[in-house]
Amino acid sequence: MPLLPAACSVRVQRDDFDIADLQRSVLQDDAGAVVAFTGYVKAGPEATVTAIDLEHYPGMTEKSIAAIVQEAQQRWSLKSIAVVHRVGRLAVGEQIVWVGASATHRGDAFEGCEFIMDYLKTRAPFWKRELGSFGRRWVEARASDQSRAQRWHKN
Amino acid sequence: MPLLPAACSVRVQRDDFDIADLQRSVLQDDAGAVVAFTGYVKAGPEATVTAIDLEHYPGMTEKSIAAIVQEAQQRWSLKSIAVVHRVGRLAVGEQIVWVGASATHRGDAFEGCEFIMDYLKTRAPFWKRELGSFGRRWVEARASDQSRAQRWHKN
Amino acid sequence: MIQVRFFARVREALGEDSLQLAHSAEVASLDALHEHLCQRGAKWREVLSEVNLLRAVNHDVVHGDQALVAGDEVAFYPPVTGG
């Protein structure tokens, strides 16, 4: 299991989360900048989706997110990182994921947060199934997520 | 005065702000992604700063932020943008600024939010004075802020 | 024993979420286990031949083959779509 760096937290849960609490959790002395990403359930271009089911691989999920957080800590100067990802049935408009990074300088916070999201989207074992008037369907992986993640690969 | 795009807001105020309220203010139907930046008063590398005074140019401040928001809306596919910037006396650890952008796709939200912060830092007429054991001193503009802003300049 | 787990579209198509197999020469490596599972029937071969199928051993993604030992947990799953 990759060791989660100090002052970092990873949670996978069914329950909703409070973004103000999470923001406080990444605040550190002299962290001048916090960048936070929140993802929400979308109705889709034709507004036909009413909810999603989020499946994951317990154990591997936490391990893979910890590895992503650890890599972000090595690549940028970050004070603290928190990641919360929900699983189970979520209605349109509900919060799915929150990733927050604090840093002395905003450039580190922006890049660290975006890096974690891009890797989360391509490396953490979550799968979405959409529910709606069409019935149920698995969400297909997007090539654009792969190419966003590849921007961060080292030579 | 540049017209503030629909669903966007700019506020310059002495009072503190609530990031959960602000986040709700940028949520729109089918905005799958919100990226939010929060800036805080730093104590500085030697922890000698106890507070800052933030001066601004009333009238020009709102106009210049509206122009930045308008440019962000033109360059990225954003659902909503909110900017709040405080002025006056702020103690170490207090919130200074919040910039949030919502979008269908996270790439737009990340770039739009970072662009607005980089332009705010170099174009909006705010001036910080630090207070502490050293007395009072004006914060000098940083070359790194100029070069971050220049990354966005079009050819 | 080798613990085998299936997720999402793969789990659903197979109608199984996990299997336990005795460790043996037939399942001594990831590729051997993969072929062994394909031999369970046409549906298994079809589902487990999907070009984007991913494999993990003990919670780490594995590209290429790898030896398996008793107690290993192997997972087969489609590309991830969280976040």
Next chain:
Amino acid sequence: MIQVRFFARVREALGEDSLQLAHSAEVASLDALHEHLCQRGAKWREVLSEVNLLRAVNHDVVHGDQALVAGDEVAFYPPVTGG
């Protein structure tokens, strides 16, 4: 009238936050106004000769010279440091 405003380090060094000047040939352009203010004394010339000094007319930053008309608001200030 031309309204002239000073901010931050510039305001403090001059000991003034604003001035009102009658519109005249002497202040018919931004550069003319700038030189006119420098002639108020050594301190004014020193502060207003700062290499990074910025100028705005009616809330827009102006690079280079520009004609001024009665009612214009002109500001002199150092590089911004908000956010």
